[in-house]
Amino acid sequence: MSDTPAPMSPERLQRMAEVIVKIGLNLQAGQDLVMTAPVAALPLVRQIAAEAYKAGAGVVTPLLGDEEITLARYRHAQDASFDRAADWLYQGMAQAFAGNAARLAIVGDNPMLLAEQDPDKVSRANRANSIAYKPALEKISNFVVNWNIAAYPGTAWARQVFPDLPEAEAVAALAEAIYKASRLDGADPVADWTAHNAALRQRSAWLNGQRFAALQFTGPGTDLRVGLADGHEWHGGASQAQNGVICNPNIPTEEVFTTPHALKVEGHVSATKPLSHQGTLIENIQVRFEGGQIVEAKATRGENVLQKVLDSDAGARRLGEVALVPHSSPISASGLLFYNTLFDENAACHIALGQCYSKCFLGGDKLTPEQLAAQGGNSSVIHIDWMIGSDQIDIDGIGADGSVTPVFRKGEWA
Amino acid sequence: MSDTPAPMSPERLQRMAEVIVKIGLNLQAGQDLVMTAPVAALPLVRQIAAEAYKAGAGVVTPLLGDEEITLARYRHAQDASFDRAADWLYQGMAQAFAGNAARLAIVGDNPMLLAEQDPDKVSRANRANSIAYKPALEKISNFVVNWNIAAYPGTAWARQVFPDLPEAEAVAALAEAIYKASRLDGADPVADWTAHNAALRQRSAWLNGQRFAALQFTGPGTDLRVGLADGHEWHGGASQAQNGVICNPNIPTEEVFTTPHALKVEGHVSATKPLSHQGTLIENIQVRFEGGQIVEAKATRGENVLQKVLDSDAGARRLGEVALVPHSSPISASGLLFYNTLFDENAACHIALGQCYSKCFLGGDKLTPEQLAAQGGNSSVIHIDWMIGSDQIDIDGIGADGSVTPVFRKGEWA
Numbered sequence: 066m067s068d069t070p071a072p073m074s075p076e077r078l079q080r081m082a083e084v085i086v087k088i089g090l091n092l093q094a095g096q097d098l099v100m101t102a103p104v105a106a107l108p109l110v111r112q113i114a115a116e117a118y119k120a121g122a123g124v125v126t127p128l129l130g131d132e133e134i135t136l137a138r139y140r141h142a143q144d145a146s147f148d149r150a151a152d153w154l155y156q157g158m159a160q161a162f163a164g165n166a167a168r169l170a171i172v173g174d175n176p177m178l179l180a181e182q183d184p185d186k187v188s189r190a191n192r193a194n195s196i197a198y199k200p201a202l203e204k205i206s207n208f209v210v211n212w213n214i215a216a217y218p219g220t221a222w223a224r225q226v227f228p229d230l231p232e233a234e235a236v237a238a239l240a241e242a243i244y245k246a247s248r249l250d251g252a253d254p255v256a257d258w259t260a261h262n263a264a265l266r267q268r269s270a271w272l273n274g275q276r277f278a279a280l281q282f283t284g285p286g287t288d289l290r291v292g293l294a295d296g297h298e299w300h301g302g303a304s305q306a307q308n309g310v311i312c313n314p315n316i317p318t319e320e321v322f323t324t325p326h327a328l329k330v331e332g333h334v335s336a337t338k339p340l341s342h343q344g345t346l347i348e349n350i351q352v353r354f355e356g357g358q359i360v361e362a363k364a365t366r367g368e369n370v371l372q373k374v375l376d377s378d379a380g381a382r383r384l385g386e387v388a389l390v391p392h393s394s395p396i397s398a399s400g401l402l403f404y405n406t407l408f409d410e411n412a413a414c415h416i417a418l419g420q421c422y423s424k425c426f427l428g429g430d431k432l433t434p435e436q437l438a439a440q441g442g443n444s445s446v447i448h449i450d451w452m453i454g455s456d457q458i459d460i461d462g463i464g465a466d467g468s469v470t471p472v473f474r475k476g477e478w479a
Numbered sequence: 480m481s482d483t484p485a486p487m488s489p490e491r492l493q494r495m496a497e498v499i500v501k502i503g504l505n506l507q508a509g510q511d512l513v514m515t516a517p518v519a520a521l522p523l524v525r526q527i528a529a530e531a532y533k534a535g536a537g538v539v540t541p542l543l544g545d546e547e548i549t550l551a552r553y554r555h556a557q558d559a560s561f562d563r564a565a566d567w568l569y570q571g572m573a574q575a576f577a578g579n580a581a582r583l584a585i586v587g588d589n590p591m592l593l594a595e596q597d598p599d600k601v602s603r604a605n606r607a608n609s610i611a612y613k614p615a616l617e618k619i620s621n622f623v624v625n626w627n628i629a630a631y632p633g634t635a636w637a638r639q640v641f642p643d644l645p646e647a648e649a650v651a652a653l654a655e656a657i658y659k660a661s662r663l664d665g666a667d668p669v670a671d672w673t674a675h676n677a678a679l680r681q682r683s684a685w686l687n688g689q690r691f692a693a694l695q696f697t698g699p700g701t702d703l704r705v706g707l708a709d710g711h712e713w714h715g716g717a718s719q720a721q722n723g724v725i726c727n728p729n730i731p732t733e734e735v736f737t738t739p740h741a742l743k744v745e746g747h748v749s750a751t752k753p754l755s756h757q758g759t760l761i762e763n764i765q766v767r768f769e770g771g772q773i774v775e776a777k778a779t780r781g782e783n784v785l786q787k788v789l790d791s792d793a794g795a796r797r798l799g800e801v802a803l804v805p806h807s808s809p810i811s812a813s814g815l816l817f818y819n820t821l822f823d824e825n826a827a828c829h830i831a832l833g834q835c836y837s838k839c840f841l842g843g844d845k846l847t848p849e850q851l852a853a854q855g856g857n858s859s860v861i862h863i864d865w866m867i868g869s870d871q872i873d874i875d876g877i878g879a880d881g882s883v884t885p886v887f888r889k890g891e892w893a
Contacts, residue, residue, distance in 0.1 A: 094557065110545075114551045122556065123563040124563045125548065125552070127545065128542070131521065131543075134528040137532055138528070141533045145509065146532065150538060151511070153574040157571030
């Protein structure tokens with residue numbers, strides 16, 4: 066292991082680990098940490114463990130996954146295996162979070178890892194894992210504890226993002242892209258993140274003050290009015306978890322986001338970037354909404370996959386999120402398609418099909434599913450972000466009285 | 480990761496994985512597998528996952544540990560950390576075993592990893608882990624499910640065993656030593672293990688038929704009579720777990736072993752190999768027993784550590800195991816000190832201070848601790864094997880009527 070060169074210098078790894086522990090997690094003295102990561106991310110995992118212990122961590126538990134072991138299952142396991150999951154491990158994670166352990170996920174696996182595998186087995190294994198992980202995931206999505214997702218440049222992922230570069234150069238290029246996108250390249254990244262969070266907080270506070278009834282998106286191939294849910298609340302950047310700790314759940318993050326009204330979306334919209342979905346690239350999506358629901362959808366590539374997504378359940382044709390990201394964000398400026406939502410959703414304004422976030426309602430933690438639905442919150446088993454922003458998109462805020470306030474002009478805050 | 484050369488060829492890794500899965504675990508179709516391993520053992524772990532899935536495993540869950548992360552804790556953690564453990568993970572493992580998951584431990588860490596760390600912190604962390612792991616360990620030591628321990632040549636471990644070789648040669652030499660000691664070097668290792676198990680079963684069956692009252696060890700510096708517990712039972716090689724699966728808990732294994740009588744050990748004995756205990760080498764141990772208890776103990780090196788071990792609790796001066804290993808065993812023939820009990824206890828006849836195994840009593844699974852004690856079973860928080868066999872040791876079996884039966888002559892079965 067010690068012979069594997071890390072794609073980042075020790076200084077960069079240390080910087081990244083420090084920002085993850087101090088800004089991403091804001092790990093508190095005495096808190097345990099449960100960290101999942103690809104085994105290839107070991108150089109970063111080691112540095113994070115050191116930073117976590119420096120911050121006063123109780124016990125750091127790394128759970129290292131491996132692509133080859135995942136593939137070994139698809140190559141060799143009997144059919145019945147694909148309906149099983151390590152329930153005991155996921156239940157234990159839920160127990161750890163209930164005991165105030167913080168949660169860190171390092172992503173970096175090959176986005177196309179299972180693209181060649183039997184889709185039925187993939188879907189059954191995902192479903193078994195989702196069911197087993199549900200009690201733990203609920204504690205994370207309800208922000209019971211502070212948590213964070215960050216990224217490490219895995220080799221196969223790098224080759225996917227930079228298909229024309231030799232492997233080592235692709236990994237170095239992805240490392241550089243992650244480093245910049247994660248706002249680690251300044252003189253004092255912790256201070257830069259503090260300032261970035263303040264700016265995102267200012268944007269969401271302004272939007273919350275406006276209390277727009279809808280957003281109007283206008284641009285090439287797009288004329289879309291997205292009604293906002295009753296009592297919607299904008300969020301962005303740092304969040305306070307129920308244990309009182311203010312954390313940054315995503316590194317990077319550039320978006321401010323809220324909940325659309327499931328019944329009040331009208332018009333047509335064209336995707337501005339391809340959508341990478343479970344190993345398929347869906348290109349040039351164009352859809353039309355009526356009464357909040359997609360009534361027409363086409364794509365120049367992957368349209369059959371898109372149609373399957375839309376048929377997932379009743380809520381899959383309606384919106385669960387709308388998010389604003391300026392075209393000048395570092396990720397957009399990179400011009401890269403990362404094939405990973407953690408990055409790609411921060412490259413452009415986007416909307417998401419499917420499940421809404423209860424957090425994006427005023428007092429949302431205390432609302433029942435029925436109350437959320439009555440206020441316009443959508444419900445679905447899917448939540449799929451797709452990009453509709455570019456440097457040619459204008460956005461207006463429409464008041465309850467029909468007044469029009471410029472929000473974005475040519476892809477930037479107005 | 481893919482750039483790290485494995486110290487064993489793919490063919491050897493495959494062979495080792497096959498023997499671990501088929502002979503060590505005897506993994507059954509539909510059984511889940513929980514596997515702990517050093518992250519450096521990843522090439523073997525991957526192969527084991529493949530073999531396990533081929534054998535019909537449900538879900539294989541690897542839990543990969545890392546020496547650097549362990550050390551990061553000792554370097555950076557606050558004092559309170561050392562009384563904490565990942566209870567949720569250990570409780571989860573107990574739950575997995577209760578659900579019939581098989582257990583595999585791959586060892587290979589640096590035996591001296593914590594030798595330079597604060598002994599108080601090491602001892603507190605060990606204690607916290609032991610308490611947390613107890614429910615899971617009890618399921619293993621009571622053979623609720625099939626389990627196995629096997630080894631992979633870690634770099635620091637290899638340097639400890641071969642201090643005079645350059646690193647790469649040391650790792651290759653340890654890999655070779657593990658391969659041979661684990662009886663993998665024949666034409667058909669699965670068949671070789673089946674034959675080896677039959678031989679060990681024959682030895683223990685003969686000893687069980689003899690029902691000796693005591694064993695008399697005679698050799699240079701040794702004149703020791705080890706009384707055997709009432710209703711003792713000899714074991715060796717494969718064991719049947721409570722789930723009905725016959726497994727080989729240790730790879731390698733060369734010993735047949737049973738329970739001495741805690742009150743009936745008399746005479747003096749000299750260790751024939753150094754004892755590696757928590758980073759200290761204890762050399763040339765000589766002790767004298769009276770009424771089952773060590774009343775005199777000395778060593779030419781590490782005597783203070785030996786005395787601390789003997790003062791652990793009331794049972795630490797009495798024996799909990801006696802084991803017979805011929806001097807011609809492959810491990811003994813290697814002439815190596817492995818600094819790892821999995822190997823070193825299979826190099827020579829040995830006795831163990833401390834806790835006895837309930838399994839080594841007729842019907843032992845159903846005996847209470849009080850019944851075990853009444854039959855001569857010892858009880859202690861420690862269980863430390865040390866080697867007293869060599870090519871100059873004779874062993875006689877002493878019958879209840881005082882009759883003498885030769886068992887070993889010059890270190891070999893008589």
